Structure formats: C-alpha cells, structure tokens
Amino acid sequence: MTKKTKNSLVLLALGASLLSSCGKGFLEKEPSQIFSPGQIQKAAEWNDQVGVGYLNAVIATFYEPNQSQDGDHNDFAQKALDINTDLLSGDMEMPTTSRGWFKDAASLQINTTNSNTNSQIWNFSYRTVRAANSFFQGLGSDKELSSTISKANKAAWGQAKVLRAAALLNLAHVYAQPYSATTKSQRVLPLYTLERSLDAASGLATLEEVYTLILEDLVAGRKALQEAGDPARSNKSKVDGTVATGFLARAYLDLGRYQEAYDEAKKVIDAGQYPLIPASEIDATGFRDVNTSEFIWGVDITKETTGGLQSFWGHMDIYTYSYAWAGDAKVINQLLQEQIPSYDVRAKWFDNRGYPTGKFYSTTKPKLGADRQWLNDIIFMRTAELYLIASEAAARKGDASAAKTVLKALLKERTEPAKLAAAEDHIDQLTDAQLLDEIYYQWRIELWGEGFALQVLKRFQKNQIRTTRSAQLTNQTIPYTDPRLTLSIPQSELSNNTKARQ
Template sequence: MKKKLIYAIMLTSALFVGCNDEFLEGEQTNVLTAEGIAEYSGDYPELLDGSLNGITSLIIEPFGITGSRHFDFGQKMVDIWTDMVSGDMALSGSAYGWYNDAANLIFTVDYTQEENDITWKYYYRIISIANNVIASSGGNDAEPESDEAKRILGQAKIYRAYAYFYLLQLYQGAYDPNQEVLPFFNGDVYSLEKVAAGDIYAQVVSDLTDAIGLLDNYTRTLKSQVDKTVAQGFLAYTYAAMGNFADAKIQADNVIASGYPMTTAGQLAFPGAGSGFNDVNTASWIWGYDLVEDLGHQLVDWWGQIDAFTYSYAWAGDHKSIDDLLYSQIPAGDVRKGQFGTGTAALQPINKFFDPARTIGGQYIITTDLIHMRVEEFYLLSAECAARTGGEPAAKTMMIDFLTPRVGAAEASATITPLSGQALLDEIYLQTRIELWGEGKTFFAMKRNQATVTRGSNHVYRANESFAYDSDEMTFQIPQSEIDNNPSITGQN
C-alpha cells in the first residue's frame, strides 16, 4: 500500500469558524495535514473531533468510497456481503445484479472484483484517519489528562481497532497468528509488507484495552458515538476470534453488566408492541445510527437493499431472504419465525427490518435507523465461551434465559437442558445465526465455530452447495489495486 492510501484529514470549512488568521495562513480551508492538526489541536480540540465525526459519517455514508456504486454505503455494505458469503442471507431474486458476485461467491475468489477493493479502502481509510488523530493526541503511548482528550484518543483507538479487526476477519481464512496477512500502519510502524496476524491482533487488543480505560468516565449523548461498552464488545469478539474464550467471556459479561436490557418479545417481530429493528432508541441497541431526513439517504442505503417497504432495490426485485434451511430450523412457536414473510414475500425480513409506515415501496427519504451492535450478541457469545471453557451449567442458564422470551420457558428448558459438549455448542451457534440474521455478525460465528455452511434451495446462485469456513470462497481477496500499487505485496494469503 502506497502513501496515497494515507489520506489527508478532510474537514469542512465550517470547523474553522472562529480560528485566527495565523492558523489559516498557508492552509487550504477544507484540508488539514496531520502536522497542522497536531500543532493546533490543543487550542482547537474540535479539529480532532471533526476527524472522529468524519469516521462516524463514513461508516454510514452512501458512495463513501466509490462515489457511484450502489452497494457502497459503509459498514452495512460489508454486513450484507458477509451475510451472503456465509450463506445465511440468500439472494432470492436478482433484478439489477448488484449482489450477483457476492451471492455467487465470485468476488471472494477473484481479486479483480470491486467488492474487495471497496472493502479494503473503506477500512484502511478509517485506519488512516484514526492514526492521524492518535498521532495528534500524543501518539500510541499518550496519557492525556483532560476528559475531553481522553475521549478523543479513546474513540480513535476504538475506530482503528474496529477497522483492523474486520480486515483480519475478512482477509484471513482461519486464525493463525504467524501468518503474514496485511500491511500495517499504527503511527510507529509503517509496513507496506504483510505483517503477522498476531502482531495486528496485539494492536487491536491494546487499542481496545486502552480505550476502555480512557472512556471509563465518558457518557455519550448519541448511540452513534463509540464508548467503553462498544470497546468491550469488540474486545470480546477479538479474544473469541483468537481462541481466547476465557477473556472473551469476561468482556462479553462486562457488556451484559453495562445495563442494556434484552430486546423484548414484542420488539422482536411485527406486530408486537414497538416491533422492528428500526429505531436507535430501542433499549437493547448498544451502537447504532439515527438516520434523519436532513441526511438525505435514499435508494443507496442498507435499508434500500433489505426492506420491501423502502423505495429501492429490495422492493424492486433484488430480494434478500433468510436461507430456507436455516428458516426450517426455527420452531413454529418461536417469535423470530414471524420475522420473515410468506407468499410473495417468502422468507424476506418484512417483520424484522421495516419502515414503520409499512407501505410497500413507500419510504423514499430514509429515516429508519441503522443497527451496529446490541446486547443479545454478548449473551450468545458469553454462553458460547462458557461452553468452551468448562462452564456448561452457566452456558445453559444463560441460553435458557435468552430463549425464554422467544419460545417460552418450558420450550427453552426442554431445548437446552439435555445438551452438552458439541451438541450444546451447535445449538448456541444455531441460535446465533437465527437471532442475528441480517445484522452482519454470523460470519464471525462461522469462523469461530469452524463451521461448514450448507446453503438451502432459495438462493439464485450456489443453492444446495456446502462451503467450509476456511475455503477460498469464505475469504475476501487482497484487491488488484493493492497488488498493482504495492510492490511489497506479491499475492494473496
């Protein structure tokens, strides 16, 4: 990766209102160098805050990387791709072709496909901005004194860790700390060559651990702002990906203890009270984004690709549905069975993800909210980690508590109590796939469980085929742009 991938921090001229002439002299008013920010960040902390807001915006930004492609809309674009690659999300109808190469598992075996390039640039752009903020805050080992400085450094470290965590999951087939996998930049190290996965995981753990301490006294005002609990969530996932299930459980339990209640039975599926995964104010949501009309999101958005009640692709024929084999494993009395449609909307998530007005093709300006993390993820992860570390009784208790609002107390106990060993782990994995369908998290679970995925019959492409977690089809490819422009990269992993 050449230095062109170390992006200048872009700030709007509005951030400079009130700054003195000396500061502006010799600088463009919409671009700042890292050196300029470092020099003036003490007097104008809003400069660093503006950079963090730039990351927050990029995470949900339509056309943020390409400027034109209709599956380019930040983190949720990756969520769709990973859900499709893992097989739990079926492309059950294709009218416009945007997801043909994902559903057909073409881009995961062909490094020239643009999905690889967009994903790579998205995460490295976040890393670049975060690195600049960290450098401008005093560097990796800085120990800021003010609460505001702690917040800025802590949030920057979360964003850098988040981006590297995803790159590791996407571009490494199976966890191997000795395998050289990615170019690595952290402000102190600038390596165009691929660095061992273990070194990058160590940076992710360090960043998240630091962030938890830095943000200990921080109370956010918006769920789009990352905080201590978000850091604990990513640290739980990171440890689990490394096979360190004891520490993963500690962090998952910390998330649970932070006070977010589980989603109620009514909220899980329409027509329950307050139903639908469409409101950032839902108490179980830990990290999400409040989409408002002024943002102008329309057509090119995650909602447009998933929701039949939004005027966009899902309504117009690019149908995303739950894999029918997975659906068949949801008991008839499970509230979550009702998340998916029947008839002409067969197995589409019309009762999980929907515009509350529920007019087919009706939502034009998108104001339904985006979910990135919720507390149920960590009930499931904690139970999985307990089962892997000799704590089966605790795992069973947690799973019964988790399932009771979904299937009833008697059914929850009857399902979980007889299980042990691999059968218990298999059930936790199944419940993870059912619960988190469409939320971009089951790809991680597939990797952790070293699963082989068998697709059902309702996929336009590759129906009824099976793929192991570490097969070429389950791993993204280092893109052609990187291989062409970085002489230190000579091929894939």
C-alpha cells in the same frame, strides 16, 4: 467521492465549535480527503476540543457511502460489508440478482484481487485506520497521552483507538482465516500505525500481530475513556466504554481466550444498561431506531447523513423504496428458516418467502415501497451478541452450566411465554456437543442480516447448503474452508505496495 460526501465530512469533522473559532483555512482538506496532522495541531491551538470534532470524521467512515466509487450502490461501508459477508455465508440468499448489486457476494465472486466490492471493503476499513492515525499524530501519539491533554480530547483519543481496532477486526475477519495455532503466523495484512506509516509501503503483518494491535487499541481506548470519566454520549454514534468492552469480547472470542471473552461479555450483560428487547416487542421494533433499549452502538440517520437508496434500508426493506421492494431481495436461507420453532417469536421476522418483513421494516409498513426518505437508523452492536459470546465462550471452556444459564436468559425474551418452560428444559437436556450446535443455531437466527454469519460459520467449522431460494449456486454445499469465503488483497494495494505481494 461525491461533493455531498466531501462537504458532509468537512462539517462532521469540524463541528459548530470549530467553525466559530477557526479561520477559513481549517476547512481546506488534503487531497486524501483526510485532515492532515498539521491541520489538527493548528486547529487544536484554537480549540482544545478539536479532537471531539475530528472524531466525527473517523466515525463517518463506518457509514458514509461512495468512499470508493461514486454511484456504486453496494458501497456504503459497514452495513454493506455486513450484507456481503452474510451472503458469502449462505445464511442470506438472493432469489434474483437482476440489478447486479451484491451479485458477486451471492455467487462467491468477491475474493478476487480485481473485484470492486473487495476494493470497497478494503478502502473503507483502511480509511478508518488512516483517519485515526492522522488524528493520533495530530495529538502526538497513538501509544500514550500528554498529561496536559483535556478530558474531551482524551475521550476522543480513546474512541479513535476503539474505532481503529474495529476496522482491523473487519479486515481480519474477511482477509484471513480464523485465528488458530496454525494461522496466527500467516502474513495477512499491512499494519499501519504511527510507526508504520500508511504513506509508506508496508509488508504484511502476521495475524497474531494484527490481533495484538487490536487488543492494545481496545484496552488503551477503554482506559482513556474511563480516565476521562467515560462521558455520557450525546448520541449512540459515539464510542464509549461499553462499546470498547463489546469489541474486546468479540476479539477474545476470535482468539480462543474464552474466559476473557466471557468476562467482558458479562460486564455488559450484568451492567443492565442495554436490556434485551422483550419478547412482546421483538417483532415491533423494525430494527430502525438507534434509541431502542438493546442497541449499544449505531447511527441516527438524518437527511444530512442518509445514503438514500444507496444504504442498508435501500437493499433490505420492502416497505422502503428499495431493491428488495423492486425484486432483488435478500432472504433467509430456507433450511435455516425451517429450523425456527413456531413458539420462537423470531419466526415472525420472516414471511413465507424468507423476506425479513418482521425484522427490518420502516414506519410505512404495510405499504410496500412507500418510504422514500431512507431515514431509518443503522445498528452496529447490540446486547444479544454479548449473550451469545458469553454462552459460546462458557461452552467452549467447559462450563456448560454457565453457557446454558446465559442462553436461557436470551431465550426468555425470544420465546412465547407459554412455551418458555419447555424451551428451557430443552436447553437443560443438551449434551456438550448439542449445546454448541444450539449456540451456532442461535447466532444464525438472532443476528441474521447483521453481518456475523460468515465468521460464525468459520468458527464453528460448518458447511452450508444453498437452497432453491438462491439464484446463485442453487443446491450446492459450500464448505467453510472454501477459498472463495476469504478475500484476497485487492490489486490496487498490490500495485502500490510491492511488499504486500509477499
């Protein structure tokens, strides 16, 4: 970890309030770079809102670069994982891989135990788990809270529960097969809680045990946030009840608990707090401002938090000084792009080479490579995902009418107004099987480049054809069951945790 990253985590974790009330000792960190429970407890004696400050360090694990190795330009936490998994799916392709970054994902070579990218994904996810657990221990428990805890610390505890669940969802999606009656008993991951310490070797938990903890964390986290009054967020990097509900919808869909997935997704949709980007603006946002109405959870990137070239924008946007501008672009699968009807306003997201010139772009557009500030924001959750979860869940539980209603509500803001009636009529005429195929297509287009394509591919059990746009595996058909699409536990974990070799 770089000196810059270490220092920023210290400042993020303590915050201005702690700096004014705590001694110099509170700025010292353990060798792991995560504050120890003792430090949290001691700081809490000085300030009952210590959890609010420490929580920022947990959140930072989702976007800080260099969490595994200095100078690795495909190591920037969640958004790097999103790019990797979209490349694995084949919905995202790379016409050239001359600089090497993300080449392993494009060539399906990150599933090996000694892959650096594999280790990066593992490390940042378990770093979140460790940071959350250290925080829970400092406050006394990851299962229940003291009746005397302040509302601020209760809300922070709730956020940490949601963040631990989010990290475990990441791990389940890439290190395990999709949840089913067959796979739920497979031993897939070490599961670390206060009862199962990260500092002690842990055997592998079953996929069912992993999802049980995910649901427990999300339900308890949301409840704690609600009991604390679900305080208004100072910025969207904080987690609130809506973010928790969004993750619950994701998890229930994974588990095939479709009614619950539908209900949770509809809570977000019906609340109306984060309305869909309207059709008239869909190609005008650049997906660069976290304050855009539809964006539920994300990070406002500043000069202090930017990863610079080592970032999502440093790889995806040709209007930023980036690898995309310099040649190693990430483009949409040609066959997928050809499916987009001309009246779909999302067709404007891509140029004729498949570059996402209308989806991800900085304020310097149309001047290529001009943005050298790398201050565009990053997005982790938005409302369109909840529409797709609700539509898919309704279709899978046999309620085609509800599925179509939700899907048409999404398409209302993704279709040219003059063609909307025809698009809605098309949806109304779909058979049950055709409806699921339509929902699969909508997932792939709507959330392209946002990290959902691999889990969607596996959930819908589809094969994928690499097109001539791909420098790797050109024209090859990759089945959803291909073992290269599921990562193996990294060698570093196998070496340090003998029980993980089971």
